[in-house]
Amino acid sequence: MAIDVFKRFSCSWCHEPLTDAIYVCFDCLLKKVSTDSFIIHKKCLDELPTEIDHLTHRLHTLILNRSDSDYLCNLCQKQHSGPYYGCSLCHFNINVECAWPRSTVEDRSHHQHPFTLLRRQYSFICDACGTEGNCISYICSTCSLMVHKDCTSLPRIIKFSRHDHCIFHKYFLKDLTRQDCKICFNEVKLDRGSYSCRKPGCNYVVHVNCVLEDERLYKVIEDEKQCEELEEKSMQSSIIRVIEVNEAGEATKIQHFSHQHCLVLADKMEEEIDRKCDGCMLRISNILYYCSECPFFLHKTCAELPRIKQHWFRQTNATLNFDSFLRCDFCHQYGSGFFYKIREYWDMCLRCAKVADIIECEGHQHFLFFDFKYREKCNGCGANIIGKGAFRCGKCRFALDFGCLTLPHSVLHKIDEHKLKHTYHDDKEQSYCDICEQYRDPSFWYYSCSICDTSAHPECVFGQFPFLNDGVTIPPYYFNHHHALKFFRKVEGFPECSRCGKFCQEEILKCKSTCSYIFHYKCPRGQY
Structure with missing residues (x-):
């Protein structure tokens, strides 16, 4: 970051302009640097007292230490590295920034009045986010607010990926009945801070910590005019x-x-x-x-x-x-x-x-919402969910991946003269698939005909390529062949598979060139 940016701020220790060598809190640097960021002259850091008495730990003196690995600050409950004050007897640590907080934080882009530091030995409930804080708080005497240090600089307006409109931070919400957070689905305290939508008839409300948890999912908006421009673009x-x-x-x-x-x-x-x-x-x-x-x-x-x-x-x-x-x-x-x-x-x-991020599903009695952090099993197919999250229930242990959630409700298959319907419950103790004739786990979703008592695995009903058009060209690198291949759901006659020698019947991959190479997808010598 250019040094000119830092010249607009002052040292957190001596409050003089930032000149020469400086240290910046790594967490602050990852975010947008502002008036409440912890920035200190190198010479001031060298002059920090080696021992302090702190109101949060009056039993022992705290000693200045330095750690290259992460440690937990007992005040802000965040991981830090670098200088800190600690008590080795009690395993109590305070980040230097928390040990020497600014006496005043003023930024009218976040709040119209200045916040003043209040040191107290007891915990408090933050008016900006509704969660508990430890010892160090900031107050606005004009608005009668008490907030965490980090909450003095909450963005006033953000654009959240999971809502169509911009949402605004409010310290309390009037004229509303009980509201549940549209991310975690726990109750939002209406007399505490939250983000909500201003659009008439839109009761979208979320917890502050829920909506700001993942920086990839929101964008800070400078003013209301920018909201209108975003919606147009x-x-x-x-x-x-x-x-x-x-x-x-x-x-x-x-x-x-x-x-x-x-x-x-x-x-x-x-x-x-x-x-x-x-x-x-x-x-x-x-x-x-x-x-x-x-x-x-x-x-x-x-x-x-x-x-x-x-x-x-x-x-x-x-x-x-x-x-x-x-x-x-x-x-x-x-x-x-x-x-x-x-x-x-x-x-x-x-x-x-x-698929919306909050949905109703025929296979479950409660609505489901998308949880980016979910890493367990899908109740529809039993597969492990890794990487991107899943749709889960807020009331019970039920979750679905995208694959199960987007399966068609009904489908035609040659195994039955009627449409097979997507079925979610099976009371039978022993179940078999009428297509592959193998065991079918009755606890997982399947397709069935109630008239003919037909049932089958979804993968047996659809095959490997249910959403491919006949005749599409597949690049050669997908199936380790030197020419592009064409996909055919069925083929005339029963050509011999170039790989295993058996007859090809369904889901055929055929060379687009003149080499007459052909094989069926399920060829035992071609598992990909």
């Missing part, structure tokens, strides 16, 4: 041009970014065929856009999705792309169609992108 339509509209104002003919021809609005498919949407790869059963020149179809809702939007998974814009073959980083399914690219790191299929 965050939406960009995927419909390039509206060509025709009906009397109701609906677009009946459009040009869409994903297709070279114009698309026409229709109430339903002209023929009773099992056709998939080329955006989400799910069966089309309602209003759609279709191409009159080639077999291309989109649900109306998929066609109208924004090309650029902010997705709740990260505080950044996600861009909608069209791809013939890609792996979703959330449900881990290979697929064709629309994918949102999030922060250049993750590809999210449309089925996952349409």
Whole structure:
């Protein structure tokens, strides 16, 4: 950081302008440096007293020490490294910043009045965040507030990824009944600080510590005008041009970014065929856009999705792309169609992108919310959840990953003349899959027909590539072949597998070039 930035602040020890060599609190440096950051001249650090008596630990004198590894400060309850005061007999440590706090903190961008240091031996409840504090507090005598040191500089306005509007910090909320935090789903104390939405009819309220826990999920907003600018920039339509509209104002003919021809609005498919949407790869059963020149179809809702939007998974814009073959980083399914690219790191299929962070699920009696820190098992399939979190229940030990949550409610399969429905409970002690004829764990979700008593594993019903279009090209590096491959769900005749010599029947991968290389995905000599 440029030294000119620090010249605007003063030393936390001598309160003189910052010149020459300085030390900065590492935690403060990670955040935006402000008037309450701990910055000290090198010469002042060298002059710190080697022993102090502190009101928080009156039994023994505290000795100045230095640690290159992390230690816990007993006052702020945070990990620090560097100089600290400690009592080796009681294992009591205080970060230097907490031992010598500023007497006054004043920053009108966060609060209209100055905060004054109040030293006391007892704990208190912070009016800004509603949690307990130890010994060192700051008070605003004008507003009768008592807050943590860190809470003197809470951002007034933030844009949180999991809500469409900007949210504002308030010390108390009027005219509301009980509110639960939309992140942890525990009660928000209305007479304590929280963040809430100002939009009429929007009762979005969250705890301060919940919403500020992960810096990747929020952005500090300087003023209300910036909120309006953000909302305008965050939406960009995927419909390039509206060509025709009906009397109701609906677009009946459009040009869409994903297709070279114009698309026409229709109430339903002209023929009773099992056709998939080329955006989400799910069966089309309602209003759609279709191409009159080639077999291309989109649900109306998929066609109208924004090309650029902010997705709740990260505080950044996600861009909608069209791809013939890609792996979703959330449900881990290979697929064709629309994918949102999030922060250049993750590809999210449309089925996952349409899931809100708080949902109701047919397979569970309570609503579920997304927990970024969840690392246990999925109740739908039993898989270990690693990396990105899961949707969990706030009232009981139940959680689902993206893969189970986005499975279709019903599906057609040759094993049964009726549609198989997604089923969540099985009272049988012994259950078997009617497709693979292997044991099926009755505690996990499955597909069934109640008329025929058919039941099957989801993976047996869908196969390996349920969301791929026939004939799509797959890059050679996916399957260790020197040419690109084409995927076919079925193939005429029973060609011999180039790998194991058995006959290929379903889910075939065939060389796009002239080498006649062909194999079935489940070939025992080709596990990937």
